[in-house]
Every structure is written in C-alpha cells, then in structure tokens.
Amino acid sequence: MVFIFCTAIAVASTLLAHQFITTYNTEFLRNYFYYLVTFFAFAFYGIWGPIIMRVLLSSIALENEIIKAVANFLPVLGVPFLMISWIMLVKMGFSLVGVNAGNKAIGIYFTFLVAVLTAIVGIYFFVDTTGWLFGEQLRNTEIGIFIVLELGYMILFATIVWKYSKKQDRSHQKIINRFVLFMLLALVVRLVVLPFAFSGPWSLAALILVYFMTNFVPLFFLKVNADMVFVPLHAEHPNEGKKEYIFEKYQISKREREIVEQICLGKTNQQIADTLFISHQTVKDHTHRIYTKIGINSRMKLVQMVNG
Structure with missing residues (x-):
C-alpha cells in the first residue's frame, strides 16, 4: 500500500x-522537471529496490549475508540518476534568478x-577502511557519501539563488527565498529518514513515504505562487486567420474568445x-472548456x- 502511495x-x-x-x-521549470524525474527515479531504484530485493531473495532461502550484500549494492546502480539530479539542481x-550561467553551472x-x-579517496588510502565495501559497512559508506554530496549540492543551489536574487523585485525575492527554504527543509527531512529507509524493514515503509513527500511541498508552494514569479507562454506571432478558424471550427463562445485573446497576450x-x-x-x-472543445x-x- 505504501509503495502505491509513493x-x-x-x-x-x-x-x-x-x-x-x-x-x-522558463528554463528553471524545465530544469526542475528533470530534477524531480531523476529524484524519483533514484528513490525507487535506490530505496525501494533494496527492500524489494530483500523480500525476493529471502523467499528463495539465500544466506542472510548474500541478501544484505546484494541489497546494499543496489543503490550504487542508482547513482546516475543522482548525478543528473545534482546537475539539474545547480x-x-x-535559472531561478534569471542568470545565464552557460558552462559555469x-x-x-x-x-x-x-x-x-x-577527499573520499584520500580517506580510503590513509585511514583504516577495512570492510567499507562489504555488508552493512557498504550501506553506511553509501549513506555517508550521499549525505555529503546531497547536502553540498543543495547548499550550492541555495547560495547561488541568494547571491543573485537581489536582482529580483521584492515580491519575487520573497517567494523565491521561501521556495529555497522549503527545498532545504525537505532535504533535512530526507537526510533524517534516509538511514532508516536504506535499512529495509517494511515496518519503516511509512518513513519512505515521508521521503517521497518531501519534494511535493516545495512543488506545491511553487504551483500556488507560479503566476507571481513566471510569465506564461504567449503567442509571439499570432495568426488572426488561425484564431478565427479555431473559433469557428470548435464553436468558441464570445467570452471564451476573450479568454483566448488574453492567453495569447x-x-x-x-x-x-x-x-x-x-x-x-x-x-x-x-x-x-476551451481546452476540452x-x-x-x-x-x-x-x-x-x-x-503564425
């Protein structure tokens, strides 16, 4: 049931x-879309994957150590999704503050x-890391690296926005700062939940649900305030002949025509x-009604x- 909710x-x-x-x-919303897609891809592959794998392997009576090794390695295969999501985050x-970064991002x-x-390689060679890549230690190593990278990229995102947000007008800046704050709070919740989510027991499925929900809060906030921050698409080269054809063909009423004209603006x-x-x-x-017609x-x- 929790999997369905997720x-x-x-x-x-x-x-x-x-x-x-x-x-x-807006470029920001395109970046945000790909960020969310890759975030959820990792969430399914890296969090639900090990749990489901534990259940499947347990059903064929494999040794517990083998089950742990396989389940704990699965999140590594979700790393490409994470890397793309971090690129999108930067x-x-x-793009949220309208800065054309080019290759700078x-x-x-x-x-x-x-x-x-x-830093990780340095620690690996100069500190006793026996067992880092096996069993529960592998899981702990993955979580530690993930936390450092996830926290680091989120801080980079927030720093970039706050650095350049002075160029925004006052109302926009307030909304943008709140969005960034929601993103940071969502990350804090995820980092608290993450160690339990990777551990696998189905009793902790509710915590995984919380993990999935974290990114919905800033998304919903953005939906409520989108009109105050972003400019809707408009017809740059409207063709009056096409508009009249659409009005006649789909029986668009006078009021609906007025709505279409405003949308085109x-x-x-x-x-x-x-x-x-x-x-x-x-x-x-x-x-x-216009869209339906x-x-x-x-x-x-x-x-x-x-x-045109």
Whole structure:
C-alpha cells in the first residue's frame, strides 16, 4: 500500500512539474522537471529496490549475508540518476534568478564532485577502511557519501539563488527565498529518514513515504505562487486567420474568445480575471472548456495553434 502511495506521489509531482513547462516559458521549470524525474527515479531504484530485493531473495532461502550484500549494492546502480539530479539542481540555482550561467553551472558541479571524491579517496588510502565495501559497512559508506554530496549540492543551489536574487523585485525575492527554504527543509527531512529507509524493514515503509513527500511541498508552494514569479507562454506571432478558424471550427463562445485573446497576450489567470472583471475560478472554468472543445490540455498547445 505504501509503495502505491509513493508511486502516486511521484506521478502527481511529475505531472504537475510537466504542467509547469507547458504553461510557463522558463528554463528553471524545465530544469526542475528533470530534477524531480531523476529524484524519483533514484528513490525507487535506490530505496525501494533494496527492500524489494530483500523480500525476493529471502523467499528463495539465500544466506542472510548474500541478501544484505546484494541489497546494499543496489543503490550504487542508482547513482546516475543522482548525478543528473545534482546537475539539474545547480542549473536550477542560476535559472531561478534569471542568470545565464552557460558552462559555469557544469563547472561548479564537477568541481565540487571532484573535491568530494578526492577527499573520499584520500580517506580510503590513509585511514583504516577495512570492510567499507562489504555488508552493512557498504550501506553506511553509501549513506555517508550521499549525505555529503546531497547536502553540498543543495547548499550550492541555495547560495547561488541568494547571491543573485537581489536582482529580483521584492515580491519575487520573497517567494523565491521561501521556495529555497522549503527545498532545504525537505532535504533535512530526507537526510533524517534516509538511514532508516536504506535499512529495509517494511515496518519503516511509512518513513519512505515521508521521503517521497518531501519534494511535493516545495512543488506545491511553487504551483500556488507560479503566476507571481513566471510569465506564461504567449503567442509571439499570432495568426488572426488561425484564431478565427479555431473559433469557428470548435464553436468558441464570445467570452471564451476573450479568454483566448488574453492567453495569447501572455496574461496569467488572475490578470485575465482582473481585465475581464470576472473571478479567477471563472477564468479557470472557461479555460478548461476551451481546452476540452479544442482537444488540448495546455496553454502551450493553444499558443502553438494560433502562432503564425
């Protein structure tokens, strides 16, 4: 049951993040989408994988040490997902505050990664590390390295945002700082839960559910405040002939046409409501009906249809 809830959280978060990139034209939201996809990929592969493997191997009566060795090695195979998520996290820092970092983000990412790996190699050769790569010690080693890297990249993300956020206007800066704070708090919760999640007993499944939920909180906060931070997609080269064709073909009402015109101008739902003197919910209802009539599901597709 908990696995199903975790799957539901992952799917809902991914769909919501995808909805962002089909509504707002921003590099940050694209980076955020890929960050969430790779985060949940690792969560399934690196956390649920060992637990499920323990259950499967236990059913065929293998020795306990073999089961532990296999289960504890599985998270290593999820490392590629983690590495991509950390790259996205650094890129998110720059793109959230509108800074074109170019190759700078990749440079920062690899510099920190090499520094941490160099420190680990140094410890391995100069300190007694007998048993680091076996049994429970392997799990503890993985957790330790993961915590250092995860915490380090999150601090880099927050530092980049706070360094450049002075360029944002006051309302945007407040929202962005709160988002970063939610991301940091989510990480703290994950780092507390992580050692228990890797241990494997099904009695700790609820803690894994918490691990999955952590990234949903900042995502939901961003959804509530997205219109105040990001500019919606708009028709850069609207074709009046195409618009009229769409209006006639799909029997778009007069009010719905007004909504379409406002969407093409790149206005948010609240701005449309203020312009047309209707409620925010009414705008959402009209927009839903427009999408249903045309057979689309996003602002992006509507904009693409009316662009010349």
